[in-house]
Amino acid sequence: MLFNVMLFFLITFSSLEVSATELFEVPEEELTKEVVLPRFDRLEMVRRPKVTFKNRFEIGVFGGAVFTEPIFNPYRYGLEGGYHFTENHSVSLSIAQWMSGLNNQYASSIEAQGGQGGDRYDLTRAPSPRMSYWLFYNLKAYYGKISLSKKDVLNMSLYTQLGVGATSFEHKTYPGVAIGIGQRFYFSPSAAIKLEARLQYQGSVNPFIGNQKLKKNQPKPSYSEFSDHQRFGTIIELGFVWLL
């Protein structure tokens, strides 16, 4: 899905590029081939940046997936809000709602391992995740721009994240930590698409208890019978952000 989105953008911008190329001609001798940078009293790569961050709040919506979640539905969506203390430092808080159900790709084959009919495993008996709450500290590493169409310019920022948070399951809430990297593309001084990738380490429920108890023809186990375990998870999120 993500690949399709990116492909869409690339195709769109590539088509614009053709029309922009026809706009002008610059004499060859006027084209600069230098790679050195001018020297000024203060070393600043950009003056009057189009997107400024300092003392600005932001809100956003996002959707994403925990790609290492084999049992439960890995997709989730949520809201986020943040505040930029400086041009480079910010904090953000995100709240995500997990989609209900099981992982379509793997869960049915795991369930089938129990047998047919009443012997089939029922993974819905395990407590599933409901909400995630994360607080991130973000450090902007790079602010730049890109012109894919040669007619328009997109600003972008690359940042790293450190986060602490928790994920609540039906019976219990588990804490966790995360590190991540994010990239934003600004369509205007206030609106951006964001793409974030994170590695998180957090507590979770182990859905595999004594196999017989997961079988449909067996009495439903209580949530307290499920053990806890710590695990790594990889997350990718795509969203829209508005700087206020």
Place this chain on the structure above:
Amino acid sequence: MRKMFSILLLAILMIHFGGIDSLAIAQTAKRRKQIAANQPVTFKSDRIDRVQKLVTDNKFLEASIELYQLKKDKRLDQAQVSYLLGLTLMEQGYQQVAAMQFIDVIRRGKNKYVRSALNRLFIIADLLGEDSIIHYAVKKIAGDDPPAMALDPFYFRQGEYFSDNGNVKGAIESFRKISSKSPYYFLGQYKLYLSYLELNQPQQALAIAERMLRMANNQSDRHLMLLAIARAYYQGKDWEKAIRYYKMVPRDSLYWPQALFELSWAQLRAARFRSVVGTLQTLHSPFFENEYNPETFIVRSIVYVYICRFDEAEKTLMVFDKVFGGYVKKARSFYLSHKGQLRAYWDEVRKASLRLEGKNSQSHDGQIPYPIMKSIVTSGEIQKLLKYIIRVNQELARWESDGKLKGHSIFSYGRKVLSRRLQVAQNQVAKLAQYALERKIEDWTDLQEQAQFVMYEVVNGKKEALKAIISGVSDKQSDLDHDKQREFYVNNGYEYWPVDTEYWLDEIGNYHYMGKQQCR
């Protein structure tokens, strides 16, 4: 070196206090001591003996203290005492206080120390780099033999002196005498080049600059010579070659902003209007917001008028008036309320200098806007004086921290001399700053007149364009560029993209104006 100096000094002491006629005695320490012990003296006192001994023992500071006390002894030849005091102070690195001793010798009129004092004074003046002392020494030496131990510095300073006094041919003669092995050679040749330009002989100037470009052994000199060649071509009205050389000054050069400014003029003269605007877009980027360059806005507006982009011209003039008009308004207010108040001008210079050196915060707390002060403070004359002030300040700090001097009469004398020199130099800086500010205010009036002329052309051009629309010659009202949009693209030689409100360090210098001329 120090030993040699003490031998020489001792010889001088013995010649003058002991009546010895030859300097040949200054050979070895052993020989010196023998002479000191055996030669007859015409005037002798315990104190002279003590000075001799102190010099022999390299105790110049103590010798200076003794000699200063001898200045009150009317029985002694005071020219001689001052000269010797100057030598001992010079040996300790107290150049400014020593200079006053040599000046004292010279002012006493004809005496046998004048020539030596002049030579020493010239050496000190060259080290201190202060024009009034240099000119004093050069003027006094004129007609006499130049100092043998500082021939090249003398010719260089003499050339500068002639040049400052409008004697360009004399300056050329002096600069030509500088030996090619001298550290003054490169600068001397550059001054020679400038002298030829002043005489409106760009071909000779060009030949010198091209030769110096080949000889330049560091990047800074090389860039200066590229600029020099471009200027010679410009003066020779060879715009295309001038443009080529201006463009050869690399972006990381200290001369690049100046090259850009001059390039815009060369491009204008070569009728490369679109290129002019591209070049000026760089100079008008926020990276140059601390530069006082109102003239470039007039140039830009003229180009827009040439290509009938009247709205662009109007917008440029509006920026010119808003930005620089604001600066000049503040500067004028300061000028009117601080006439003759040199201290206030010195304070302004000091604040601007501190910021220029990065020792002050980026917020300028002076009353005259920083871009104006920056253009004043960076002028050659003021920079030279500021460097002199730093040297005198350093000498004063060293003098005051010298524990052995404290408690002696020479201590308060030296402090007074140095403080006075500082005061004089600061007043000179303040006067130059005041004069420069006055000129800037006057120039602003001229620039405003030019802006009004351009504005007249803008209004006239707009009127003609409207007439054309009304009479049906043209119905393309959109050509009048009502949206006032500028079309600039950045090109790094391979790719291009539009300039989009923000300015990047790696983009400046690569702007290309894409607006077309709209004259019909």
